[in-house]
Amino acid sequence: GMKTAEALHMRGVKVTIVELLEKILPIVLDDASSAWAQEALEKAGVDYVLGDSVVAVERDGRGDVKGVTLKSGAFIPCQGVIVAVGVRPNVAPLEGSGIDINKGVLVDDRMETNLENVFAAGDVVEAYDLILGAKRPIQLWPLAYRQGLIAGANMAGGKKRYVGGFPINSVGFFDFKVASAGLSTVEPGVEESFEVMVFEDKERGIYRKVVVGNNRLMGFIILNDICRAGVYSGLIWSRMDVSLFKDALVEDMSMPEACRLSAHGLEPWSFESMRDFRRMGWALFPRSYRKHFTAMPSRIEEVCAFESEVCTI
Numbered sequence: 001g002m003k004t005a006e007a008l009h010m011r012g013v014k015v016t017i018v019e020l021l022e023k024i025l026p027i028v029l030d031d032a033s034s035a036w037a038q039e040a041l042e043k044a045g046v047d048y049v050l051g052d053s054v055v056a057v058e059r060d061g062r063g064d065v066k067g068v069t070l071k072s073g074a075f076i077p078c079q080g081v082i083v084a085v086g087v088r089p090n091v092a093p094l095e096g097s098g099i100d101i102n103k104g105v106l107v108d109d110r111m112e113t114n115l116e117n118v119f120a121a122g123d124v125v126e127a128y129d130l131i132l133g134a135k136r137p138i139q140l141w142p143l144a145y146r147q148g149l150i151a152g153a154n155m156a157g158g159k160k161r162y163v164g165g166f167p168i169n170s171v172g173f174f175d176f177k178v179a180s181a182g183l184s185t186v187e188p189g190v191e192e193s194f195e196v197m198v199f200e201d202k203e204r205g206i207y208r209k210v211v212v213g214n215n216r217l218m219g220f221i222i223l224n225d226i227c228r229a230g231v232y233s234g235l236i237w238s239r240m241d242v243s244l245f246k247d248a249l250v251e252d253m254s255m256p257e258a259c260r261l262s263a264h265g266l267e268p269w270s271f272e273s274m275r276d277f278r279r280m281g282w283a284l285f286p287r288s289y290r291k292h293f294t295a296m297p298s299r300i301e302e303v304c305a306f307e308s309e310v311c312t313i
């Protein structure tokens with residue numbers, strides 16, 4: 001919807017966005033980042049209406065669209081309407097088939113339905129959500145791809161299992177770029193079971209937020225400077241314990257700063273494995289410094305030497 005609004009706006013079409021909930025992109029943005037998105041729309045000169053919904057498309061005598069009536073009773077004159085309100089599995093053709101269906105087709109971790117040798121994958125299924133620990137539809141291409149691969153392999157006699165997925169979104173419109181994943185909309189201080197860390201620098205246009213639950217990264221939002229998105233996603237996938245460096249996850253750090261691990265109470269040997277130490281490194285170091293890590297030593301003693309060398313820069 002936002003991309004369509006942007007495209008029409010760029011073609012000189014006057015656009016008004018009508019959003020049912022009280023903020024822009026409510027499924028993926030928290031209150032603070034949504035306010036940034038609102039500002040971007042305002043700066044671009046795009047109108048928006050929040051907390052309202054279209055109840056009727058009005059037409060003139062010739063059948064052409066002349067406007068929409070909102071639930072609030074307001075009328076917005078317009079010549080066209082684009083509906084972008086989400087995705088729902090079309091399970092109607094499967095009614096009476098005996099296949100278990102909730103919101104989508106229920107599958108096990110082999111992507112097999114309750115009927116033997118009947119498999120399903122993609123937007124139509126409810127598969128395992130790694131973060132929620134429950135099954136639900138997550139309609140995203142990478143998950144559909146992985147599920148299809150697993151279903152296909154198992155149909156051919158393979159033994160592949162789907163470990164689960166989680167929502168990941170990346171979109172840019174009107175100079176506003178966002179990457180978010182998992183439980184991104186948890187607000188700071190609202191739910192006791194989550195810790196929320198935020199770094200915000202309005203002047204430089206940087207907003208980073210991570211949601212940590214049970215010492216695992218559960219979700220994030222990054223605005224504009226989105227270079228850590230892959231690393232954060234990797235931390236969610238790996239279910240890695242981030243307790244040692246969770247406060248540093250959103251901080252702005254140069255590599256020499258980040259290498260002073262002791263400043264964060266961290267030492268390389270605090271980590272259970274070299275792999276975890278590397279993951280932490282990738283999580284903390286801005287992209288411009290990552291090239292140093294392509295030559296990162298592989299033994300902890302070497303890392304210590306490497307660290308002291310870098311810290312003397």
Ligand SMILES: Cc1cc2nc3c(=O)[nH]c(=O)nc-3n(C[C@H](O)[C@H](O)[C@H](O)COP(=O)(O)OP(=O)(O)OC[C@H]3O[C@@H](n4cnc5c(N)ncnc54)[C@H](O)[C@@H]3O)c2cc1C
Nearest residue numbers: 087093121122123124138139140141142143144145148170
């Ligand atoms: C506008 C839009 C933007 C999106 N942007 C992103 C994005 O940026 N990133 C991302 O990860 N995902 C995005 N998605 C979601 C992504 O496209 C889907 O998750 C993915 O395509 C799902 O793959 P699928 O194979 O399950 O379904 P589909 O790609 O929908 O394929 C299903 C196919 O089945 C066909 N079909 C339907 N009924 C029948 C029938 N009875 N018999 C035979 N064939 C049938 C359909 O015609 C279709 O070709 C977007 C989706 C939309 C609509």
